Amino acid sequence: MNKALVNKVKETFVDKFNTQPLVVFSPGRINIIGEHTDYNDGFVFPAAVNKGIVAAFQKNDSDTSLAYAIDVDDTLEFSVDNIQPLAKESWGNYVLGVIAEIQKKGLSVGNFNVVFSGNIPAGSGMSSSAALENSVVFGLNELFNLGLTREDMIFISQKAEHNYVGVNCGIMDQYASMFGIKNHALLLDCRSIEAQPFHIDFEGYELMLINTNVKHSLSDSAYNDRRSVCESISEMLNIKALRDATENDLETVKDKVTEENYQKALFVIQENKRAELASKAMSDGDLKTLGELIYGSHHGLQHQYKVSCEELDYLVDQTKENDHILGARMMGGGFGGCTINLIAKSAVNDFKTKISELYKNKFGKDCSIYSVELADGTGLVTV
Numbered sequence: 001m002n003k004a005l006v007n008k009v010k011e012t013f014v015d016k017f018n019t020q021p022l023v024v025f026s027p028g029r030i031n032i033i034g035e036h037t038d039y040n041d042g043f044v045f046p047a048a049v050n051k052g053i054v055a056a057f058q059k060n061d062s063d064t065s066l067a068y069a070i071d072v073d074d075t076l077e078f079s080v081d082n083i084q085p086l087a088k089e090s091w092g093n094y095v096l097g098v099i100a101e102i103q104k105k106g107l108s109v110g111n112f113n114v115v116f117s118g119n120i121p122a123g124s125g126m127s128s129s130a131a132l133e134n135s136v137v138f139g140l141n142e143l144f145n146l147g148l149t150r151e152d153m154i155f156i157s158q159k160a161e162h163n164y165v166g167v168n169c170g171i172m173d174q175y176a177s178m179f180g181i182k183n184h185a186l187l188l189d190c191r192s193i194e195a196q197p198f199h200i201d202f203e204g205y206e207l208m209l210i211n212t213n214v215k216h217s218l219s220d221s222a223y224n225d226r227r228s229v230c231e232s233i234s235e236m237l238n239i240k241a242l243r244d245a246t247e248n249d250l251e252t253v254k255d256k257v258t259e260e261n262y263q264k265a266l267f268v269i270q271e272n273k274r275a276e277l278a279s280k281a282m283s284d285g286d287l288k289t290l291g292e293l294i295y296g297s298h299h300g301l302q303h304q305y306k307v308s309c310e311e312l313d314y315l316v317d318q319t320k321e322n323d324h325i326l327g328a329r330m331m332g333g334g335f336g337g338c339t340i341n342l343i344a345k346s347a348v349n350d351f352k353t354k355i356s357e358l359y360k361n362k363f364g365k366d367c368s369i370y371s372v373e374l375a376d377g378t379g380l381v382t383v
């Protein structure tokens, strides 16, 4: 977490509202492997990072709430007694959606003021949305003593995203952001919502993100389409989710689905397996195998699930001839955002220079490169 960010949010709150706030930090996440498996009840391997959203809250005993987003310099005014969705793509839907979902549980919140700012690069695929939702539900839970558990909170955040933002996301992002553990990644079973923490120490290697700095606009609708395809094939197979299917099971409906959709379901089944194998490789300290699985994940996301894009594929392709990089793939929902790379620490500087130049020459724009630190999940900021 970034102290300057916390101070900025706190000071802005005090300037605006003349009272001391309760401050929450909620992190973004990376995902080592297991992409588009969460809404198929499968395995994912995310970790919370030290970039996120800081939110400062206080009750205001009035009939209006004010939410101010420093980063877009925009204020939203509303009453908790009349929560309605805003136009699509309004940042306020993340806030209002959480309030609506809290109210659906029969819990009541009063009016309040909140100020937000964050340092997760927009569109990077590091889930600023889950961080924002979690910061709101966590802050309101504290402020109004709602008695929600962390598990309750992640499902509230997820439903806010479904019902107010319009993305039928799985639970990975909200889970990682809420339950992150410093220096650990979490092998999460998205059916049981149980996770096994893995201490991440790759010795001479590290995880590096490269942001394409693009976000292609079809991402939300394509995401929901992919989810529907998975659900309809599960229904055909008479199972709860694709997590329950083997490749042989899928063969039995091959002639009832298009080749494209067959490949998508096959990807999910294979990606789920890769996530499990990755945890084994990590337990064995077998980074070579981990890297191969990561490349396999990208190949499937690009050619079978079809959620990659030219910029992501280019960044991954450039790593393939580099002996110091064991694996690279697109991360998150797709159509832009970051690649995640397993790279030798000794090679980071040279590769950064090289890839920055290549990317700029190819696409006429800069990529951004971040080293990640794995962090604790959502919590109160006490300093």
Ligand code: GAF
Pocket (backbone or CB within 6 Å): 034, 035, 036, 037, 038, 039, 127, 169, 170, 171, 172, 173, 332, 333, 334
């Ligand atoms: C997005 C979603 F929000 C997650 O639930 C997950 O499905 C991910 O895309 C793909 O793995 O981040």
